[in-house]
Amino acid sequence: MTCAECRELVGELIDGTLAPDRRADVQAHVGVCAACRSLEEDFAAIRRAAAGLERPAPPDGLWMQIAGRIKSDPAFKGRTAARPPSWTMGARWLAAAATLVVVVVALAWMVFRGQGPGGGQEQPGRQAPPATRQSDVASGGDAQLVESVESELRLAEGHYEKAIAGLEKIAKANERTLDPQVAATLQKNLTVIDQAIAESRAALGSQPESRPAQESLFEALRRKVSLLQDTIVLMNEMRKGDQAGAARIVEGLNKS
Amino acid sequence: MARCLGGDVSAFEELYRQHAARLYSLACRMLGNRSDAEDLLQDIFLLAYRKLDHFRGESTLATWLYRLAMNVCLDHLRSRAARMGQVTDSLDDDGRGIRAPAGSDSPPDRALVRLDLERGIAALPEGCRAAFLLHDVEGLEHHEIATILGIAEGTSKSQVHKARMKLRAFFRRTPSRTATGA
Ligand SMILES: [Zn+2]
Numbered sequence: 001m002t003c004a005e006c007r008e009l010v011g012e013l014i015d016g017t018l019a020p021d022r023r024a025d026v027q028a029h030v031g032v033c034a035a036c037r038s039l040e041e042d043f044a045a046i047r048r049a050a051a052g053l054e055r056p057a058p059p060d061g062l063w064m065q066i067a068g069r070i071k072s073d074p075a076f077k078g079r080t081a082a083r084p085p086s087w088t089m090g091a092r093w094l095a096a097a098a099t100l101v102v103v104v105v106a107l108a109w110m111v112f113r114g115q116g117p118g119g120g121q122e123q124p125g126r127q128a129p130p131a132t133r134q135s136d137v138a139s140g141g142d143a144q145l146v147e148s149v150e151s152e153l154r155l156a157e158g159h160y161e162k163a164i165a166g167l168e169k170i171a172k173a174n175e176r177t178l179d180p181q182v183a184a185t186l187q188k189n190l191t192v193i194d195q196a197i198a199e200s201r202a203a204l205g206s207q208p209e210s211r212p213a214q215e216s217l218f219e220a221l222r223r224k225v226s227l228l229q230d231t232i233v234l235m236n237e238m239r240k241g242d243q244a245g246a247a248r249i250v251e252g253l254n255k256s
Numbered sequence: 257m258a259r260c261l262g263g264d265v266s267a268f269e270e271l272y273r274q275h276a277a278r279l280y281s282l283a284c285r286m287l288g289n290r291s292d293a294e295d296l297l298q299d300i301f302l303l304a305y306r307k308l309d310h311f312r313g314e315s316t317l318a319t320w321l322y323r324l325a326m327n328v329c330l331d332h333l334r335s336r337a338a339r340m341g342q343v344t345d346s347l348d349d350d351g352r353g354i355r356a357p358a359g360s361d362s363p364p365d366r367a368l369v370r371l372d373l374e375r376g377i378a379a380l381p382e383g384c385r386a387a388f389l390l391h392d393v394e395g396l397e398h399h400e401i402a403t404i405l406g407i408a409e410g411t412s413k414s415q416v417h418k419a420r421m422k423l424r425a426f427f428r429r430t431p432s433r434t435a436t437g438a
Pocket residue numbers: 002003004006029033034035036037
C-alpha cells in the first residue's frame with residue numbers, strides 16, 4: 001500500500017468502517033510508516049476532541065418565544081380548528097392544567113432570575129403544588145376517568161385558577177416594564193376573557209352537566225393563561241432590551 | 257406526533273425539549289455565533305411545526321429535523337455571504353486561509369485545544385463544516401449525513417476527510433498546542 005492510498009483510508013480506519021482485509025492493509029502500512037502513523041494519530045485526536053465538545057444549551061425563554069410564534073401561526077389555527085371534540089375532555093384539560101403549573105414555575109424563575117435578592121425572595125411559582133400528583137390522577141384507567149370526569153373538571157379548573165393567580169402575580173410585579181399602550185391592549189384583552197369566564201360560569205351554574213358550557217369555560221381559562229404567559233414573556237423581552245422579540249410578541253397579542 | 261398534528265402545543269414542546277439542544281449547538285457552530293443561532297432555532301421549530309404533516313417517517317424524526325435545521329442554516333449563511341459580498345467556500349485544500357491560533361509556550365491544554373478546535377471549525381468551508389459537525393461532533397453515520405445534506409454518501413466521506421485534513425493543518429501550525437494533547 002502506498003502512502004497516498006493509506007491517507008485516503010486512514011480516516012475510515014479510525015472510524016472503524018473499513019472492511020477487515022482493507023483494515024489489515026492500512027494497519028500494516030501505518031505500522032511501518034511514521035508519516036501515515038502521525039496522520040492516523042492526529043485524525044483520532046481530532047475526532048476525540050470533536051466528540052468531546054460542549055453542547056451549549058439554548059436560552060430558557062426560547063421555547064416560550066417559539067410557542068408564541070406557533071400560536072399566532074396560520075398552521076396552528078388550522079390544526080386547532082380541525083380538532084374534533086373529544087369525550088375525554090376532562091382528562092385533556094386536566095393534563096393541560098397540570099403542565100401549566102410547571103410553566104408558571106419556569107416563568108417565575110425566568111422573570112425573577114435577573115432581579116437580585118429582593119426580587120428573588122418573592123417567587124409566586126412556589127405556591128404551585130408538585131406536578132407529579134396531578135399526572136397520577138391524569139393517568140388513571142378509562143372507566144374510572146368517565147366516572148370521575150366531573151371531579152376532574154373541578155380539579156382542572158382549580159389548577160387553572162392557581163396558574164392564573166401565579167401568572168397575575170408575576171405580571172403585577174413587573175407591570176412597569178410595559179409600554180402604557182401595550183399594557184392597555186393587554187388589559188382590554190383580559191377584560192374580554194374575564195367576561196367570557198363569567199358567562200361560562202353562569203351557564204354552568206344553571207346547567208352543570210352541559211359539555212359545551214364546560215368546554216367554553218376551559219377555553220376561556222386557557223386563553224387567559226396563554227395571554228398572561230405572553231405578557232410575561234413580553235415583559236422579559238422588554239427588560240432584556242430585545243425589541244425584535246418584543247415586537248413579535250406584541251404582533252401575536254394583537255392577532256389573538 | 258399525532259398530538260402535535262392535532263394542534264397540541266404541549267406535545268410539540270416535548271419534541272422541542274428532546275431535540276433543541278442538539279440543533280442549537282449545531283446551529284451555533286454552523287453560524288459561528290449564538291445570537292444568530294437563537295433566531296434560527298426559532299425559525300427551525302416554527303418551520304418544523306408547519307411542515308410536520310410532511311414528515312413521512314422515511315427517516316427518523318431526528319434526521320428530518322437535522323435536515324431542516326441545516327437547510328435553514330445554509331440559507332442563512334448564503335444570504336449573509338451575499339449581503340457581505342463574501343465567498344465562504346474559497347479555502348484551498350492545503351488549509352490556506354484558515355488563520356492558525358496565536359502561538360503559545362504553554363503546554364497542551366484541553367480547554368485551549370477545544371477553543372482552537374472551535375476556531376478551526378468556524379474557519380472551515382461550509383460544506384465540509386456541515387459534514388464534519390454531523391459526523392465527528394454529532395456522531396452521525398455517512399448515510400444519515402447524505403440524507404440530511406442531500407449529497408451522496410461518498411461525498412459525505414470526502415467532505416469529512418477534507419475537514420479533518422484542514423483542521424490538522426490548522427493545529428500543525430502551532431506545535432505547542434496540537435490536537436494530540438486532547
Ligand atoms: Zn505512509
